[in-house]
Amino acid sequence: MLAPAVLYILLLVAGPFLLAIFYAFSDARIGNTQLHFVGLENFRSILQSPSFRIAVRNSFIFTIGSQIVVIIASSILAIALEQPFRGRGMLRFLMLLPWVAPIALGAIGWKWILDSIYSVISWVLVALHLYKPFGAPMWLGEPHLAIASVLLVHSWRLIPFSTVILLAGRTAIPKDIPEAAAVDGAGFWRTEFLILLPMMMPIISVAVLFGIIFTFTDMTVVYILTAGGPFDSTQVLPSLAFTLGIQGSDLAAGAAISLTLVPLLVIIAYLMLRVAHRAEVT
């Protein structure tokens, strides 16, 4: 009964992974049937490349930044959506849409919203006389704004998922606990921060770990919004690997860049298993 699972892992996980390791130490190129072992040459070369350093920095900025935005926003949403009110079911459903829609669709939507000419945000700002016509910022065309835009689109996409997890976590806390805190004299903030937040920590860490993986390994948002530009300023590790390895035909460099993701992902996988284990124990 184990055979299909083993086969699946060997074929689709272990195979490509070993192939990537193999390529990373070679000079494999698309269209070239010759392969030579080149040792650490690919790693030396990418470490010296400014694009790689920017990609590493961006990967961390996007991942950490979006997680901060996501946890704050989804905590607020979870509190708001916990209380019963008319239309709550509908609102919860609408909330989930960014998560269930394909990333590519959402990202294309945002590409229009942030477009240099047709941006609806710019249009509103102009209509409010905050900017002159055609004077609004180029959301995806200026490095800092482009970074902020990508970060916010990542957050937009993850907020529903995180909200659902946090809502489940809040619902799992017995109602007695916040009531006891109210009787004990605690107000809203004290109850939230000293009682509920610590009790939610395990479930919040689940949401954060998932969020990290989804953001850190994602290239769709960057690829569609900015294609890594302007001047590689929004490039992340997966998109750089794709740009160099597939589009630029340098398979070896792409493989080497992909492999640099492994140590961090191993650490996160370990943390996730630990959290899951702790959740089982208690």
Place this chain on the structure above:
Amino acid sequence: MAVVETRDLTKVFKEGGLGAVNSVNLETREGEFLVFLGPSGSGKTTLLRMIAGLEAPTSGDILIGGRVVNDLSPRERRIAMVFQSYALYPHLSVYRNIAFPLQAQKVKKELHKEKVEWAAALLGIGALLERKPRELSGGERQRVALARAIVREPAVFLLDEPLSNLDAKLRASAREELERFHRRVGTTTIYVTHDQVEAMAMGDRVLVLNKGVVHQLGTPAEVYDNPADTFVATFLGSPPMNLAELAELIVGFRPEHLRPSSSVTGDAVSFRLKVENIEYLGAEWIVSGTVVGGRLGGKKVFSRLTSAQDLALEGTYDFAVPQRQLKFFDRSTEKRIEPRAVSLQ
């Protein structure tokens, strides 16, 4: 001035629906132990939660210390509540659990240690202060919950079935501890339970509730010996009071007052009883049977005896109830009415 008073307090959960609590008027006496007793769904917990400020009344007033507190939040009411689940904060140590109300009510930090230690000593949990709630037994958790309640020196204690999560053996000792605790601190206490034994044992007075309506408020003796209506008569006592319908009346008598004729002296009503079941419970026997002949013929009744060794299954015996132990209820209102002479023959 009553510590807690309610005036026509009503709670309706669903608009147009039945009230969970209907027009309850009550006044606690200074320092008393008042028990709300009723079956599940009787509204006793809702009533308590309204006093605590966790539930807003639909109409009526709640007064604490003579002041209407309807619009005050729980924190402003100077009450303490112990929940059925104890609701300890699982991530905080026992010390920080007990100190939480002090912290929340901005008591000076220097006083925390002294107050927490005083409360912990009062409940004998001084050695547990560094533990987390999950490392405590049920009885210890209950004491921590009580310590957390007492530490702020509240005007009223509200206890919501605090013994129901303990096993039977622990419950008896915890009950005794609670009684001693109350005698020591002397704070007015309202205690919710569905367990009549707890209510009888602990209450200075008992408020009997059913379907949101107060049926009787009295001392345990009053409630047991002179039930206001048939609900109270049958809810208290195990087995419950025997009730028999006679024309416009309902006649009731407690199982312990139904005894073999030979052991009943003075004015008594007697009838023949066919014994159908005998249970030996150690200190007592529960005998059940059917009345043979007379106006109660065919009625099933229970008797509680100190000895039933002389009785045999399927045997028919003369039983009697002292005249003054008969209770009378109006058949239509089910309320108790003045005793009168009746013949059961």
